[in-house]
Structure formats: C-alpha cells, structure tokens
C-alpha cells in the first residue's frame with residue numbers, strides 16, 4: 550500500500566490536537582508528516598510518536614508534495630488553501646462547513662458512506678459534529694424507511710473551540726465567586742444556563758447549525774425531500790460530549806428490541822440501555838472514547854411506527870477528529886490519493 554505524505558492544518562487547535570492523537574492511535578502509516586497553524590503558533594513544538602516537530606506557518610508552498618491534508622483551521626482558511634492543495638495534487642479532508650454542501654464534494658462518515666469517497670475531486674468534507682454521531686445510529690436503521698426525523702441536541706462548548714472551553718471555565722468561576730463576567734464566544738452567559746442558539750439564524754427561523762443537521766443528514770444518507778427532518782440545537786454548560794434526543798418515524802414497523810439488537814451489532818455504536826439499573830449513556834461515558842452511545846430506546850408515543858432514543862458521543866472525536874482520521878485511513882486503503 551502506497552504511504553502518503555501528510556499535513557495536519559490547524560494542528561494547534563482543539564480538533565487538530567485530537568487529529569494528531571488519533572493519527573497515532575489508528576496507526577496511520579505515512580512517508581512523512583507536518584504540522585501547520587497560523588503565524589501565531591508557528592515555531593511551537595508538537596511531540597508526535599516520541600519525536601518533536603516544529604509547527605510551520607501554513608502558506609501555499611508548504612503543500613508542495615503533500616498527498617493528504619487533514620484540515621481543521623476554520624472555513625476561510627480551508628477556502629484559501631483548498632485550491633492550493635488540489636492544484637498540487639493533494640487531497641484535503643476538511644472539517645469546516647466551507648464545502649460540505651457542494652455537489653462535487655463527498656460528505657462522508659467513515660463506515661456509513663465510504664463509497665462516496667470515490668467521487669472526490671480533491672476535497673472531502675467531514676460533517677458537522679451533531680450530524681456525525683447521528684449518522685452511525687441512523688444508517689443501520691435506514692432499511693426500515695425513515696419517514697420523519699426530529700432531533701434535539703444538547704451540545705458541549707468544546708464544539709465551539711478552545712476559547713469557548715475557557716469561557717465556560719472562567720464564567721463558572723466568576724459566577725460562583727459573585728463576580729461579573731463578559732461573555733464573548735456565546736450570546737448569553739454559558740455557566741448554569743442553556744442557550745437555544747448555535748450559529749446564526751436563517752430566514753426560516755432555524756439556526757445554521759440546525760439546518761446543517763437537516764441538509765447534511767439528507768446528503769449522507771441519500772434521503773430525498775419526502776423524508777421530513779427538523780432539528781433544535783442548544784448549547785449546554787458541558788465541556789465535552791454532545792447529547793441528542795432523537796425521534797424517528799419509520800415506514801415499516803420496528804420494535805425497540807429490534808433497534809437495540811441492530812445497534813448492538815452496528816459499526817461504531819455501543820448500546821447502554823438498562824434504565825431499571827440507571828444504565829443509559831451520559832456525556833461522561835462518551836468523552837475521550839470512540840463509540841457513539843445509544844440508550845433509552847423506546848416506542849415513540851406520537852408516531853405510529855416511531856422510536857425515540859438518546860444518543861451521546863465525544864463531539865471532538867466522532868464529530869471531527871476521529872472521522873477525519875478514519876476517512877484518511879479509508880482514502881489510503883482505497884488508493885484514492
């Protein structure tokens with residue numbers, strides 16, 4: 550198998566650090582690797598597989614000879630560098646929302662729609678974090694015909710980057726000490742609060758985050774307009790790990806036991822579902838590990854063939870870094886670089 554020359558763009562950020570860690574965990578084999586950031590962190594050191602690397606400033610010429618770039622440096626950075634990477638024959642696996650809905654860009658959850666990778670023209674997009682965890686749970690159930698889907702998310706602050714993690718910590722301390730605190734990352738105080746806004750509002754009254762769940766789910770699962778999807782996304786004062794309440798109406802009849810059995814045997818999913826013993830997944834179970842957890846699987850009382858469930862995952866892993874590195878692994882295995 551051909552070994553690629555790899556670059557991690559945004560290596561000093563929250564997602565970039567996870568990508569670095571998981572690249573080692575998944576044993577990605579490469580010819581060489583480089584770590585890139587903005588001018589701000591250039592020159593800082595990263596230790597990877599016992600060796601120290603100096604972070605370089607991202608500039609077009611640093612992508613010369615690079616085969617695969619795992620990027621998590623924001624939409625405008627990806628927009629700036631993607632053409633430079635593709636022009637030089639490289640493939641970019643991008644975490645930002647810059648290219649997700651473009652027709653020629655495969656939007657992929659590894660293990661769900663790997664075959665879409667074959668259509669890539671140099672850019673591969675990683676879905677939004679709240680969509681990602683949902684896909685691993687929905688894909689195995691898709692054969693029962695998804696008629697209607699309602700998702701309510703409870704999203705951790707790590708999904709908004711390093712500055713947001715610091716803001717939750719500092720706001721909590723200020724609040725407990727009775728001091729005032731000026732919030733910058735969020736529109737409202739995040740400590741001891743729940744904020745029903747993630748990203749900006751669209752004309753239809755939904756937020757961009759909510760519409761990402763709607764549109765990306767359709768693209769990844771190849772669902773047409775006949776499947777009705779709605780989402781409400783809220784930010785909660787949790788450092789890491791997104792939770793989702795998911796209500797699904799199916800075309801065919803399906804029981805909670807069948808769902809449990811299918812999900813138990815599905816790629817990337819772990820079922821914890823024994824409510825009598827208080828066994829159900831929480832963000833503390835999910836943070837720092839790879840599975841998407843499902844529990845509280847029950848018959849939905851509002852739909853005829855309906856199932857409700859609770860789904861929790863480490864948003865930095867499955868929602869960003871783990872999926873990016875899994876895609877990188879598939880691109881190498883499928884010889885797509």
Ligand SMILES: NC(=O)c1ccc[n+]([C@@H]2O[C@H](COP(=O)([O-])OP(=O)(O)OC[C@H]3O[C@@H](n4cnc5c(N)ncnc54)[C@H](OP(=O)(O)O)[C@@H]3O)[C@@H](O)[C@H]2O)c1
Pocket residue numbers: 558559560561562563564565585586587588589590591607620621622623624626644645646676677678707708709710711712864865868869
């Ligand atoms: N956090 C999540 O759960 C999550 C999930 C899915 C997708 N994403 C996406 O992943 C991206 C990064 O998120 P994050 O949470 O890791 O943010 P972050 O912690 O703020 O890190 C941003 C990274 O990008 C680098 N960067 C910024 N501007 C750059 C530029 N002009 N050129 C080169 N590098 C630049 C930064 O380098 P410096 O250290 O030099 O500033 C840093 O390494 C965003 O697009 C975000 O939407 C995040």
